[in-house]
Amino acid sequence: MISIPLEHYLVVAAVIFAIGACGFLARRNALVALMSIELMLNAVNVTLVAFNRWHGDNHTGQMFAFFIIAVAAAEAAVGLAIVLALFRLKKSVRTDTADLLKN
Amino acid sequence: MGESVVFYLLAALTCVSAGIVALSRNIIYSTIALLGTFLGIAGLYIQLSADFLAAIQVLVYVGGTLTLILFAVMLTAKIENIRTSNTARARLPAMAVIGAMLLLLGMVANSTEWPIKIAKATPSTAKLGHAFLSEYMLPFEVGSVVLLGAMIGAVVLARRAVKRDSERE
Numbered sequence: 001m002i003s004i005p006l007e008h009y010l011v012v013a014a015v016i017f018a019i020g021a022c023g024f025l026a027r028r029n030a031l032v033a034l035m036s037i038e039l040m041l042n043a044v045n046v047t048l049v050a051f052n053r054w055h056g057d058n059h060t061g062q063m064f065a066f067f068i069i070a071v072a073a074a075e076a077a078v079g080l081a082i083v084l085a086l087f088r089l090k091k092s093v094r095t096d097t098a099d100l101l102k103n
Numbered sequence: 104m105g106e107s108v109v110f111y112l113l114a115a116l117t118c119v120s121a122g123i124v125a126l127s128r129n130i131i132y133s134t135i136a137l138l139g140t141f142l143g144i145a146g147l148y149i150q151l152s153a154d155f156l157a158a159i160q161v162l163v164y165v166g167g168t169l170t171l172i173l174f175a176v177m178l179t180a181k182i183e184n185i186r187t188s189n190t191a192r193a194r195l196p197a198m199a200v201i202g203a204m205l206l207l208l209g210m211v212a213n214s215t216e217w218p219i220k221i222a223k224a225t226p227s228t229a230k231l232g233h234a235f236l237s238e239y240m241l242p243f244e245v246g247s248v249v250l251l252g253a254m255i256g257a258v259v260l261a262r263r264a265v266k267r268d269s270e271r272e
Contacts, residue, residue: 003104003106003107004106004107004110004150006217006219007212007213007217008110008114009147009151010208010212011208011209011212011213012114012117012118012147014205014208014209014212015118015121015205016117016118016121016140016144017208018201018202018204018205018208019118019121019122019124019125019201020121020125021200021201021204022125022126022197022198022201023124023125023126025193025196025197025200025201026125026126026193026194026197026198027125029130031130031172031175031176031179032124032125032130032133034172035124035133035134035137035172036124036125038137038164038168038172039121039124039125039137039140042140042141042144042164045144046144046147046148049147049148049151049153049156050151052151052153053151053152053153053222053224054217054219054220054221054222055219055220055222056221056222056223056224056225057222058234059227059230059231059234062153062155062156062227062231063231063234063235063239065153065156066156066159066231066235067242067246069159069160069163069164070246070249070250071246071249072168073163073167073168073250073253074249074250074252074253074254075253076168076171076172077171077253077254077256077257078253078256078257078260080171080172080174080175080257081256081257081258081260081261082260083175083179084175084178084179084260084261085260085261087178087179093179
């Protein structure tokens with residue numbers, strides 16, 4: 001009925017999450033940091049939906065994924081507005097130029 | 104057999120394009136590769152028989168979030184100058200930390216005895232709609248308030264600089 005074991009989905013999600021975390025840590029561009037956050041949230045969604053497939057009594061995992069998608073959309077809108085404001089202030093979107101609180 | 108082939112193709116598409124997102128030096132390539140990741144994940148949802156969630160994934164992420172990010176990339180980054188637009192820092196320590204984390208996650212996923220039972224795949228859209236309007240009514244409404252707040256916040260944040268410029272003049 002379903003030939004791929006649960007572990008394969010979990011490993012794929014772990015790989016996506018690790019790549020997202022790597023991008024978040026290693027990149028200086030604030031936009032790439034936002035994209036990496038989206039990658040990590042998507043990896044969590046894959047995990048939730050995979051667990052839901054093997055516990056099919058209710059759709060709790062998928063409901064969780066919906067709320068994560070809603071919060072991710074809100075986060076993307078506010079995050080990009082912050083990036084735009086930062087760009088207007090500093091003429092750059094590099095995360096290491098956002099050091100107003102240091103001075 | 105065919106199911107496994109499709110799964111591995113989708114997994115490869117998702118992981119490779121996620122790698123391009125995180126590691127490409129050109130931010131336009133990163134943004135376009137994000138499309139591949141989102142579509143691959145939508146395919147994985149379909150394989151997990153989460154049909155409605157796959158449609159929402161395409162609608163919200165590809166149609167909304169990705170377009171928004173693409174607009175922000177075009178508006179901010181000096182994209183033609185790769186050196187300044189998308190530099191990396193501390194790549195080796197990041198790789199080391201992430202490699203350790205990936206190893207740990209993989210070991211946990213493979214060594215744990217998950218209490219699984221295979222259920223028959225059923226269409227999920229009607230059940231999800233009922234759940235949204237009965238059991239999850241309050242979180243659903245709170246989610247709409249969160250989205251409204253985020254929308255107002257984004258407008259306020261994005262407008263403030265414009266206002267100050269006109270005040271200076």
